[in-house]
Amino acid sequence: MLPADEAVALGAVDEAGDAGLGEPEDLAEFTAGDITADIWFRAHGVRVNSGYLADGRLTTPGPRGTVAVTGTLNVVGYDHVHALGDLTDLPEAKMAGYAMRHAEVVAANITARLRGEEPTRTYEAAPHPMILLPLGPRGGVGQFPSPEGPVVVPVGTVVEYKGADLFTSRFAARFGIER
Numbered sequence: 001m002l003p004a005d006e007a008v009a010l011g012a013v014d015e016a017g018d019a020g021l022g023e024p025e026d027l028a029e030f031t032a033g034d035i036t037a038d039i040w041f042r043a044h045g046v047r048v049n050s051g052y053l054a055d056g057r058l059t060t061p062g063p064r065g066t067v068a069v070t071g072t073l074n075v076v077g078y079d080h081v082h083a084l085g086d087l088t089d090l091p092e093a094k095m096a097g098y099a100m101r102h103a104e105v106v107a108a109n110i111t112a113r114l115r116g117e118e119p120t121r122t123y124e125a126a127p128h129p130m131i132l133l134p135l136g137p138r139g140g141v142g143q144f145p146s147p148e149g150p151v152v153v154p155v156g157t158v159v160e161y162k163g164a165d166l167f168t169s170r171f172a173a174r175f176g177i178e179r
């Protein structure tokens with residue numbers, strides 16, 4: 001339950017459909033009141049699922065369950081074993097958006113090996129956190145990195161990029177699924 005006196009700040013498309021909100025001072029703030037629900041999920045405290053490495057035969061995960069990787073996303077000590085996604089010890093949030101970027105690097109490096117070339121693609125952890133947090137199909141908040149540092153993403157971008165269909169079209173197209 002959200003306490004009654006807890007103020008909540010939200011970005012949202014206004015009634016005219018104008019998605020121009022973007023600066024922190026534009027965000028609406030209101031007191032939500034008590035919120036009750038039939039079910040709730042604790043959405044914090046996730047841990048990396050690397051138990052299958054527990055015997056240490058390949059590598060020993062660190063205290064957070066992650067695996068040390070090189071710039072080319074190889075498991076440290078192995079030229080032919082890669083790790084990507086949540087498993088890596090990269091200094092960034094555990095996010096699918098990053099895992100997909102890791103995958104591009106790993107795919108390029110495996111392709112290079114198959115061609116008999118040295119793998120050269122490297123991955124740089126994002127210097128600033130990014131997030132797109134839709135609130136329904138017409139609202140939400142977000143933050144992207146920029147050369148000047150992190151910037152608040154206009155709600156229209158959150159809606160267009162993610163909120164409208166939560167990426168389902170993009171993945172359907174990628175896997176050749178007709179909808």
Ligand SMILES: Cc1cc2nc3c(=O)[nH]c(=O)nc-3n(C[C@H](O)[C@H](O)[C@H](O)COP(=O)(O)OP(=O)(O)OC[C@H]3O[C@@H](n4cnc5c(N)ncnc54)[C@H](O)[C@@H]3O)c2cc1C
Nearest residue numbers: 043046049052084085086087093094095096097098099132
């Ligand atoms: C509630 C929640 C919301 C999230 N929201 C977002 C979001 O909005 N945006 C975002 O970018 N990221 C989000 N994430 C994070 C995102 O889901 C992860 O970063 C991403 O899925 C990591 O991909 P991965 O391939 O590394 O791991 P996973 O997606 O966890 O894939 C690992 C796979 O390995 C399988 N596996 C594990 N052990 C074994 C084994 N021994 N043998 C065979 N298979 C095994 C698992 O079943 C799983 O399918 C969210 C995560 C959670 C929990």
